[in-house]
Amino acid sequence: MQVLRTTLCAAAMAAAFTAHAAEVEVLHWWTSGGEAKAAAELKKMLEAKGHKWKDFAVAGGAGENAMTALKTRVVSGNPPTAAQIKGPAIQEWGEEGVLASIDDVAKKEGWDKLLPPVVANVMKYKGSYVAVPVNVHRVNWLWVNPELLKKAKAKVPTTLDEFFATAEALKKAGVQPVAYGGQPWQDATVFESVVLGVGGVDFYRKSLVQLDQNSLKSPTMVKALETFKRIKPYTDKNAPGREWNLATAMVINGKAAMQFMGDWAKGEFLAAGKVPGKDFLCVAVPGTATAFTFNIDSFAMFKLPNKDAEKGEKDFASAVMSPQFQEVFNLNKGSIPVRAGMNMAKFDACGQQSAKDFAAASQKSALVPSMAHGMAVHSATQGAIYDVVSQFWNDDRMSARQAADKLAAAAKVR
Amino acid sequence: MTSYNGPAHYGFAERWLPRLVLAPSLVLTVVFVYGFILWNGYLSFTRSRLLPNYEWVGTAQYLALFENERWWVAVHNLVIFGGLFIGGAMAMGILLAVLLDQKVRQEGALRTIYLYPMALSFIVTGTAWKWMLNPGLGLEKLMHDWGFTNFTFDWLVNPDMSIYTVVIAGIWQSSGFVMALFLAGLRGIDDSIIKAAQIDGASLPRIYWKIVLPALRPVFFSTLMILAHIAIKSFDLVMALTGGGPGFSSDVPATFMYSMAFTRGQMGVGAASATMMLMTVAAIVVPYLYSELRGSRHG
Numbered sequence: 001m002q003v004l005r006t007t008l009c010a011a012a013m014a015a016a017f018t019a020h021a022a023e024v025e026v027l028h029w030w031t032s033g034g035e036a037k038a039a040a041e042l043k044k045m046l047e048a049k050g051h052k053w054k055d056f057a058v059a060g061g062a063g064e065n066a067m068t069a070l071k072t073r074v075v076s077g078n079p080p081t082a083a084q085i086k087g088p089a090i091q092e093w094g095e096e097g098v099l100a101s102i103d104d105v106a107k108k109e110g111w112d113k114l115l116p117p118v119v120a121n122v123m124k125y126k127g128s129y130v131a132v133p134v135n136v137h138r139v140n141w142l143w144v145n146p147e148l149l150k151k152a153k154a155k156v157p158t159t160l161d162e163f164f165a166t167a168e169a170l171k172k173a174g175v176q177p178v179a180y181g182g183q184p185w186q187d188a189t190v191f192e193s194v195v196l197g198v199g200g201v202d203f204y205r206k207s208l209v210q211l212d213q214n215s216l217k218s219p220t221m222v223k224a225l226e227t228f229k230r231i232k233p234y235t236d237k238n239a240p241g242r243e244w245n246l247a248t249a250m251v252i253n254g255k256a257a258m259q260f261m262g263d264w265a266k267g268e269f270l271a272a273g274k275v276p277g278k279d280f281l282c283v284a285v286p287g288t289a290t291a292f293t294f295n296i297d298s299f300a301m302f303k304l305p306n307k308d309a310e311k312g313e314k315d316f317a318s319a320v321m322s323p324q325f326q327e328v329f330n331l332n333k334g335s336i337p338v339r340a341g342m343n344m345a346k347f348d349a350c351g352q353q354s355a356k357d358f359a360a361a362s363q364k365s366a367l368v369p370s371m372a373h374g375m376a377v378h379s380a381t382q383g384a385i386y387d388v389v390s391q392f393w394n395d396d397r398m399s400a401r402q403a404a405d406k407l408a409a410a411a412k413v414r
Numbered sequence: 415m416t417s418y419n420g421p422a423h424y425g426f427a428e429r430w431l432p433r434l435v436l437a438p439s440l441v442l443t444v445v446f447v448y449g450f451i452l453w454n455g456y457l458s459f460t461r462s463r464l465l466p467n468y469e470w471v472g473t474a475q476y477l478a479l480f481e482n483e484r485w486w487v488a489v490h491n492l493v494i495f496g497g498l499f500i501g502g503a504m505a506m507g508i509l510l511a512v513l514l515d516q517k518v519r520q521e522g523a524l525r526t527i528y529l530y531p532m533a534l535s536f537i538v539t540g541t542a543w544k545w546m547l548n549p550g551l552g553l554e555k556l557m558h559d560w561g562f563t564n565f566t567f568d569w570l571v572n573p574d575m576s577i578y579t580v581v582i583a584g585i586w587q588s589s590g591f592v593m594a595l596f597l598a599g600l601r602g603i604d605d606s607i608i609k610a611a612q613i614d615g616a617s618l619p620r621i622y623w624k625i626v627l628p629a630l631r632p633v634f635f636s637t638l639m640i641l642a643h644i645a646i647k648s649f650d651l652v653m654a655l656t657g658g659g660p661g662f663s664s665d666v667p668a669t670f671m672y673s674m675a676f677t678r679g680q681m682g683v684g685a686a687s688a689t690m691m692l693m694t695v696a697a698i699v700v701p702y703l704y705s706e707l708r709g710s711r712h713g
Contacts, residue, residue: 064677075465092464092679182571182660238550240571240660380463383678387484390661394573413478 024312025054026299027073027083029066038329045319051312056080074098079302081313085131086298087122087375093300094125100303101128105314109321114339116362119296122375131300132317135326135335138354139262139293139370140193143248143269144281148175148257156283160197160227163286167234170257178231179247179256182240182393184386186247188372190260191228191389197287198224201366204291208371211381211411217404225392225400232393240394251280260285262295262373266350267334282350284357292361295373296338377411384410451692458685466681475682484662485687488670491577492694495584495666496645502585503641504634507592512622514593515600525597528590536587540654543583544570547655573663576656580648580664583655588644592637599633600626635702642698646691667691 024046030039043053058066070083074096085093093099106112106129112120115133123131142163144156149166152173157163167177180186196204199220207215215221236256239247248268250256259265269280276282284291299320301313319325326337331346336355344355361367369375374382388410392403458476461469479485510528514521531539546552547570557565569575603626611621627634649668656664658673667687675684 068676071465089464089679096465096467183657184659184661187661236550237568237571238548241544241657379677379679383673383680387662390659391663394659394661394663 023052023054023309024082024316025056025080026316027056027058027066027070027080028299029058029084031057031059035333038325038332041328042319042325045322045325046312046316049315049319051315074302079304081304081309082132082299082301082316084297085300086296087369087373088378089374090122090131090298090300091125092378094130098302099125099130100301100310100313101130102132102301102314102317103128105129105317109318111321114321114341116340116367118362118365118367118369119294119338122296122369123298131298132320133338134297134299134320135330135333136338136354136358137262137264137295137297137335137373138357139189139295139373140196140285140288140291141261141263141265142283142285143251143259143261143265144283145251145254145257146279146281148254151175152257156281157286158283158289160194160287164230167231167258171234176236176250176256177234177258179250179259180231180235180239181242181244181247182235183242183244184390185372186244186261187390187393188382188386189262189370190231191224191393192293192371193260193285193288194228194231195221195224196291196293196368197285198227201291201368204368208385209369209376211377213408213411216408216411221404221407222400225403228389229393229400262370263350263354264334266348270334270348276349282353289357290361290364291366291368292357293368293370294358295370295375297335378414381411381413384413454685454688458682458689460682462681462685464679464681471682475686478680479683479686479690482683484665485667485670487662488665488667491664492646492666494577495581495648496642498578498581499584499588499645499648500638500641502581503588503592504637506585506589507637508596508627510589510593511596511600514597525594528593530590531587532591532594534587536648536651537654539583539587540651543579543586544655547579547582570656571660573660576660576664580652580655580666584645584648584651587651588641592641595633595637596630599630603629635706639699639702643695646695667694 026042028039030036039055039057043055046053056069058069066084070080070085073079079098090099111123111129115123119133119136120129123129123133142157146156148170149156152166152170152175154166154169154173155162157166170177180190192204192208195208199207203215203220206212207218207221244261244265245268247256247259248261248265249272251259252269252272252274263282266276266282269276274280283289299317301317304310304313321339323337323339323342326339326342327346330337330351334351336344336347336351336358340359342355344352347355358367371377371382371385376382377385385407388403388406391406392398392400456468457466459470459472460475461467461471514524514528518524534542547567549555549566549568549571554565554567557567569579607625607629608621611625616624647668648666649672652658652664652666652669658665658669667690671684671687671691674680674687
């Protein structure tokens with residue numbers, strides 16, 4: 001079968017790739033302006049160490065295209081040095097037996113001390129490091145247009161009850177309260193934040209990370225689903241299928257007052273020339289101020305044919321974790337460094353807030369992985385949960401009770 | 415050519431050259447079409463998740479597929495879409511062809527106008543209709559702007575109706591093409607038969623219904639074949655128009671297969687759904703080919 005696999009896929013590939021010693025080939029989808037700049041920085045750092053950087057950027061589809069390209073490469077027995085893979089997908093690739101350990105670099109540089117344990121665990125397969133983290137995105141943010149809130153004489157919500165009061169006030173003042181993008185991953189993003197707000201950290205962890213059947217069917221989950229659905233009347237009719245950045249643009253242009261979205265939304269505000277704290281506010285999703293839902297980009301390392309290539313791989317891992325790269329990259333990307341003890345002076349108010357909350361949440365073990373962004377559960381389970389959440393959001397005949405039972409069934413998909 | 419009997423060495427070349435010329439394309443087709451079909455069929459019985467894995471699990475992937483609610487939504491949508499799309503495009507196409515056949519002026523220009531949507535890819539069609547059907551941007555807003563404030567047309571964002579928007583865009587795209595096929599068929603019919611019918615006093619609709627359309631049976635079947643396979647493999651139109659949404663309400667088997675196999679790490683389920691799609695196509699094509707081949711043997 002191995003022969004069949006190799007021949008078929010080698011034949012299927014459009015081009016033949018050959019690996020040279022110490023050539024660092026990295027598959028990523030950092031193709032937007034700021035991201036490309038950050039990738040160039042990485043290239044410089046590796047070339048300073050005498051390696052050759054070979055770019056393998058695959059644009060589009062939030063990495064879907066890149067993953068398809070990667071599968072072809074790996075199946076044909078010719079993987080790149082590293083690829084942008086995150087969350088439990090690292091475990092899935094690990095199970096396929098194609099990832100390489102970078103424990104010696106990690107030990108030398110003391111990654112166990114630099115990374116919070118929850119984050120470190122995501123990077124490890126069977127106890128040894130196979131991936132290096134790049135950045136931390138916080139998912140449970142609420143982006144607010146303060147001017148619209150002032151117009152409606154509403155205050156910035158800190159609890160879910162206040163959120164609905166604010167939304168009601170905005171609606172009365174003739175302002176669209178919530179900018180919403182009706183795509184399954186966005187539904188899931190809002191949903192997980194509401195679960196965190198309604199149930200708290202422990203409940204979130206039990207239900208959406210450990211997939212505990214009792215929690216998924218519990219009254220708390222039903223309440224979370226009901227709360228989630230209560231947001232729908234405050235969204236507009238054109239939301240289905242809307243891209244997240246178009247929803248963000250609604251907040252920027254004053255067409256809507258609030259949006260639930262991760263901190264990549266900040267990039268849109270900054271690109272529009274808005275100032276954090278003045279033109280827009282970043283606050284934690286109501287009821288989740290002390291918690292932190294993380295979405296961490298990382299690079300998984302592949303098993304390579306020779307020692308030279310392995311050297312390049314280790315230098316690459318070390319470069320990604322270096323304070324210099326972490327700062328440059330995250331300034332460009334809108335996220336925060338994953339490395340502890342970084343100087344945050346160059347970051348904006350939202351970034352500094354995020355870093356502070358990350359450290360605080362890490363202390364109180366209130367750091368939770370984002371289910372919606374592939375940090376908590378396997379992709380098959382995540383997809384099944386997406387289906388239920390989206391269906392519940394869109395189908396007004398489905399009760400929260402039914403949705404909770406469906407969630408419990410979806411959690412069994414492995 | 416075949417009746418010519420040349421010297422022995424020439425006969426050898428004549429016999430083998432065509433086969434030699436065809437051999438590479440035959441091999442390519444066998445490997446890359448039928449080989450991959452077999453490979454996919456095999457994968458659907460294995461534990462493949464992220465990558466192909468050759469551990470045999472029997473029919474487990476099919477059971478998982480049949481238990482998946484989303485798969486049945488996709489199948490249901492395919493039935494709705496297939497039926498309405500094929501029927502609608504066929505009816506529209508025939509109607510346009512018959513109307514164009516009435517020796518109208520500027521026929522060439524009209525034909526181009528009707529056929530033009532076919533020149534657009536389904537991606538473009540989907541994107542354009544997405545704007546036209548979006549309640550806040552297209553038709554509904556236009557009607558509101560014109561003062562008809564009670565007008566609602568929100569099928570695109572209504573989970574119960576979203577699949578029908580795909581039907582609308584599909585028919586718009588394909589009926590010009592059906593028209594072209596039927597127009598060619600109509601032009602192939604001997605005028606004298608129609609004249610004879612006219613002399614017998616048959617009305618024009620009756621002539622079309624009783625004489626012309628039955629004579630177009632072969633065109634009818636080839637059109638059906640083409641539209642049926644467009645319907646079953648339809649992926650780009652759904653992706654561009656609704657993205658399978660709202661939720662997964664306008665999912666079709668092709669989009670289902672893609673998301674299972676490539677984004678969700680359930681390659682086995684994806685392979686099983688692909689096999690089911692192949693079986694659906696086979697269920698239509700095999701009886702058709704059988705009847706066609708048998709027909710030619712007797713005729």
